[in-house]
Amino acid sequence: MNKILKYILLIVVSFIFLFPLLWVVLSSLKPQSELFTYPLTILPHSPTLENYVKAFASGDFVTYYKNSIFVSVVATLLTITINVMADTLSPNSGSEGATSSSTSWWAR
Numbered sequence: 493m494n495k496i497l498k499y500i501l502l503i504v505v506s507f508i509f510l511f512p513l514l515w516v517v518l519s520s521l522k523p524q525s526e527l528f529t530y531p532l533t534i535l536p537h538s539p540t541l542e543n544y545v546k547a548f549a550s551g552d553f554v555t556y557y558k559n560s561i562f563v564s565v566v567a568t569l570l571t572i573t574i575n576v577m578a579d580t581l582s583p584n585s586g587s588e589g590a591t592s593s594s595t596s597w598w599a600r
Contacts, residue, residue, distance in 0.1 A: 520544070 519527060520543050522536040
């Protein structure tokens with residue numbers, strides 16, 4: 493019985509976290525006139541890709557992708573550099589430069 497309650501809780505929490513994503517995706521398929529109607533509906537009555545066509549036509553996605561790739565590469569290289577330097581100072585790294593006294597400055 494305890495296992496069943498865990499699964500029920502997991503399903504409820506998953507739904508709570510995934511519902512906004514589902515709402516955004518389904519709302520993106522609604523035409524502009526249907527987005528702000530009352531009462532709100534989850535499923536679009538007449539699904540369309542009109543919003544995607546407008547977004548790709550008006551946006552400069554090549555620039556956006558270039559910026560995203562640049563930020564990702566720089567962040568990855570910076571992370572790798574910092575972690576390699578930290579590992580070199582670690583007494584358990586096996587490198588010759590590491591001693592217990594060289595890392596004692598951060599353990600105080």
